[in-house]
Amino acid sequence: NPTPLIKRDFISLSDGQNKNMREDNIFRIMQWNLLAQGLCQSSDGFILCPSAALNWCYRQYHILEELLSYSVDIFFLEEVDQFNYIKTCLEKINFDGLFLPKPDSPCLYEAENFGSDGCAIFWKKDKFELIGHDECILLNDAKKKTNQVSLICKFRDLASGKVFLCAATHLKSKPGYENYRFQQGKYLESILREKAAGLPLILCGDFNAEPTELVVQVMKSSELGFRSAYSNLSEDGQEPQYTTWKVRSGKSGKNEEACHTIDYIFYTEKNIKCVKLLKLPTAEQIGPGRLPSYSYPSDHLSLAADFILL
Numbered sequence: 001n002p003t004p005l006i007k008r009d010f011i012s013l014s015d016g017q018n019k020n021m022r023e024d025n026i027f028r029i030m031q032w033n034l035l036a037q038g039l040c041q042s043s044d045g046f047i048l049c050p051s052a053a054l055n056w057c058y059r060q061y062h063i064l065e066e067l068l069s070y071s072v073d074i075f076f077l078e079e080v081d082q083f084n085y086i087k088t089c090l091e092k093i094n095f096d097g098l099f100l101p102k103p104d105s106p107c108l109y110e111a112e113n114f115g116s117d118g119c120a121i122f123w124k125k126d127k128f129e130l131i132g133h134d135e136c137i138l139l140n141d142a143k144k145k146t147n148q149v150s151l152i153c154k155f156r157d158l159a160s161g162k163v164f165l166c167a168a169t170h171l172k173s174k175p176g177y178e179n180y181r182f183q184q185g186k187y188l189e190s191i192l193r194e195k196a197a198g199l200p201l202i203l204c205g206d207f208n209a210e211p212t213e214l215v216v217q218v219m220k221s222s223e224l225g226f227r228s229a230y231s232n233l234s235e236d237g238q239e240p241q242y243t244t245w246k247v248r249s250g251k252s253g254k255n256e257e258a259c260h261t262i263d264y265i266f267y268t269e270k271n272i273k274c275v276k277l278l279k280l281p282t283a284e285q286i287g288p289g290r291l292p293s294y295s296y297p298s299d300h301l302s303l304a305a306d307f308i309l310l
């Protein structure tokens with residue numbers, strides 16, 4: 001029998017002004033690096049996670065359960081290497097989706113792999129109409145193409161007729177690549193400025209960068225007027241303590257623990273209001289083996305927010 005999935009509640013940010021807003025003006029989005037199946041059983045080195053919990057036969061149900069638990073309307077996903085599986089499942093409840101693989105996915109170098117990993121966006125067809133999309137390969141400072149991508153979709157909200165943009169990205173991983181991520185972020189920010197042209201915009205991703213890193217400051221200080229949704233959780237506007245928490249087998253033979261915030265939901269504050277957030281689980285809920293585990297299928301926690309287009 002599978003261990004129950006970690007379940008979380010939403011917290012309302014309402015200041016009382018939304019009381020007259022009709023429920024159907026609100027839509028829910030989820031950001032999640034759901035952990036590529038091709039990487040999790042080998043190169044990732046999740047030393048404290050039992051291998052049975054990393055087996056696709058086990059993980060696939062928890063991934064699906066996490067996707068279906070919170071009545072999400074738009075998903076922004078990274079490390080997707082099972083796009084067809086997820087699409088087939090979500091299609092049954094009226095979602096459509098797009099997938100943008102990394103040009104040279106590390107998954108392809110694994111003996112057992114399921115194809116390239118990449119970014120995906122899924123949306124509810126009875127709420128949103130896709131009116132355009134772009135597949136953007138990120139550049140670095142030498143204007144060279146890198147292995148990181150951003151999938152950018154333009155939607156029309158069918159209820160209000162309002163048009164808005166959604167972008168998912170997964171920046172270069174690992175320490176030592178801070179400047180690389182900075183360059184990728186600057187490039188992405190310039191592309192989004194051009195494409196958004198004043199429209200509401202939601203940018204979600206695994207930035208692989210803590211809040212103090214330059215790439216995060218690029219987004220927070222952008223002319224686009226981005227606010228980080230999860231900075232609304234604390235009184236002082238700080239990001240949460242963690243969006244990922246894992247223990248890996250280090251090169252030195254010692255285990256390396258990483259507990260930090262590297263995943264973000266950015267939204268343009270002038271034309272989008274954030275009214276609810278999915279709380280992060282406590283250390284106790286996560287448990288001593290950290291993530292992934294029998295109780296959660298990824299090393300990254302999903303982030304979810306309720307938004308209103310203003």
Ligand code: NDP
Nearest residue numbers: 043044045079104105106109147148171172173174206208
């Ligand atoms: P990244 O450096 O961005 O990372 C790739 C993946 O590794 C990410 O999904 C990342 O997860 C994960 N990761 C991060 N830290 C660690 C860690 N300490 N241990 C294990 N996994 C980790 O990848 P790139 O897109 O730059 O791709 C790597 C390149 O390496 C490819 O271009 C490919 O050509 C090459 N490659 C070659 C191989 C070979 O056998 N020749 C093998 C693998 C890759 P997260 O973002 O969640 O941190």
Ligand code: CA
Nearest residue numbers: 035036039079
């Ligand atoms: Ca990963």
